[in-house]
Amino acid sequence: MFQKILIANRGEIALRVLRACKELGIQTVVVHSTADADAMHVRLADESVCIGPPPSRDSYLNIHQIVAACEITGADAVHPGYGFLSENAKFADILAAHNITFIGPSGDHIRIMGDKIEAKRTAKRLGIPVVPGSDGAVTDQKEARRIAAEIGYPVIIKASAGGGGRGMKVALTEADLEVALQTASTEAGAAFGDDAVYIEKYLEKPRHIEVQVFGDGFGRGVHFGERDCSLQRRHQKVWEEAPSPALNAEERARIGGICAKAIADLGYSGAGTIEFLYENGEFYFIEMNTRLQVEHPVTEAITGIDLVHEQIRVASGGGLSVKQEDIKFNGHAIECRINAEDPRTFTPSPGTITHFHTPGGLGIRVDSGVYSGYKIPPYYDSLIGKLIVHGRNRVECMMRLRRALDEFVVDGIKTTLPLFRDLVGNADIANGDYDIHWLEKSLAKEE
Numbered sequence: 001m002f003q004k005i006l007i008a009n010r011g012e013i014a015l016r017v018l019r020a021c022k023e024l025g026i027q028t029v030v031v032h033s034t035a036d037a038d039a040m041h042v043r044l045a046d047e048s049v050c051i052g053p054p055p056s057r058d059s060y061l062n063i064h065q066i067v068a069a070c071e072i073t074g075a076d077a078v079h080p081g082y083g084f085l086s087e088n089a090k091f092a093d094i095l096a097a098h099n100i101t102f103i104g105p106s107g108d109h110i111r112i113m114g115d116k117i118e119a120k121r122t123a124k125r126l127g128i129p130v131v132p133g134s135d136g137a138v139t140d141q142k143e144a145r146r147i148a149a150e151i152g153y154p155v156i157i158k159a160s161a162g163g164g165g166r167g168m169k170v171a172l173t174e175a176d177l178e179v180a181l182q183t184a185s186t187e188a189g190a191a192f193g194d195d196a197v198y199i200e201k202y203l204e205k206p207r208h209i210e211v212q213v214f215g216d217g218f219g220r221g222v223h224f225g226e227r228d229c230s231l232q233r234r235h236q237k238v239w240e241e242a243p244s245p246a247l248n249a250e251e252r253a254r255i256g257g258i259c260a261k262a263i264a265d266l267g268y269s270g271a272g273t274i275e276f277l278y279e280n281g282e283f284y285f286i287e288m289n290t291r292l293q294v295e296h297p298v299t300e301a302i303t304g305i306d307l308v309h310e311q312i313r314v315a316s317g318g319g320l321s322v323k324q325e326d327i328k329f330n331g332h333a334i335e336c337r338i339n340a341e342d343p344r345t346f347t348p349s350p351g352t353i354t355h356f357h358t359p360g361g362l363g364i365r366v367d368s369g370v371y372s373g374y375k376i377p378p379y380y381d382s383l384i385g386k387l388i389v390h391g392r393n394r395v396e397c398m399m400r401l402r403r404a405l406d407e408f409v410v411d412g413i414k415t416t417l418p419l420f421r422d423l424v425g426n427a428d429i430a431n432g433d434y435d436i437h438w439l440e441k442s443l444a445k446e447e
């Protein structure tokens, strides 16, 4: 097992990883920018190293400084959290070259999944159902027209190097295709330095359902069920739940089994998430994330398994603590992402939190790095905490969530808490009757 883990992240996820390390008796080092000197994870860690000024590229993305911090403190492993360097293959390779363990998959697996065309090809080869579309990059208008006619309109043009919902264009008919192809490719070139785009069928009313998987490092794969993350705004998840209200046990076991087998065949090691769009009973792979997800606590709530413990065990060569048959699903969990944003316009609202009171009681978990008097720096993303609620079934979970939202107080800044208070009282949400467009449509109606 590791002696000392360096946590290369900030905010709630740095604290989350720190807690797992403490439970396992592992020493912790955190790195931080000058803007985060007062952060909770810095106060609670055994050691901390300031690695640079506030902009991420000079601190949390500065590989050189992070490796230096490992060497100075004698850390033998790095947990990257999510975002920042968590899906940076070069970072994983550099750590390996320094004999420091990257708590995540190999650089090669990160690379395959970071290129969407390659990822889709790999998924298809491994028997994972994919969205019908081009086999690889499409550059030629004639070829684009032929493929689009074959799969049928509407189609979506996506950037191979895409991420964060950028570089995507929908063509409703052949008349839109030429412009869509050109603009997607130009935008992709400008945003990612790679103008390769591909075409796939545009699904009109899908749900976003993702499967949590793990490779144990010895060629075995397991799944921890799915999460439904269909409530999104600008392709950003807002509310996540497990299990999905749309799946039955047979569908869950089928897609979970396909994913676990794929992970085993790939020889993948560590945590991963295989993301699908789901429509009319069919799953369509869109991408795989090779890291821990923001929404992992809903899976922890229904399985009772600490996924960060498992990541650390696997990375240290100790394998998983569970086999597939030990993973049982119990009840229902919902996570609300609490952002420091205006709940209507979603513009960021940094500033000082004058009062912070979190709900408690059975089935309530709050993962957050903030406290009363904490000043939110304006440099990073606006997530300040996550409220995760568990109940024996979805109805109980929703009742408890409503109560927890009532108790939650964050003063001094605007947050998305009022949005969740509306959602928990909505009939469609109560019925689990929503797709990936539901939230944006519902917000547009209010304007």
Ligand code: ADP
Binding pocket: 131, 156, 162, 163, 164, 165, 166, 200, 201, 202, 203, 204, 206, 208, 235, 275, 277, 286, 287, 436
């Ligand atoms: P990114 O890596 O940029 O987040 P994804 O491939 O994960 O890109 O897609 C992000 C979101 O875009 C999906 O959750 C979905 O809302 C939408 N999307 C992607 N592909 C399709 C598709 N074929 N049909 C409909 N919507 C899609």
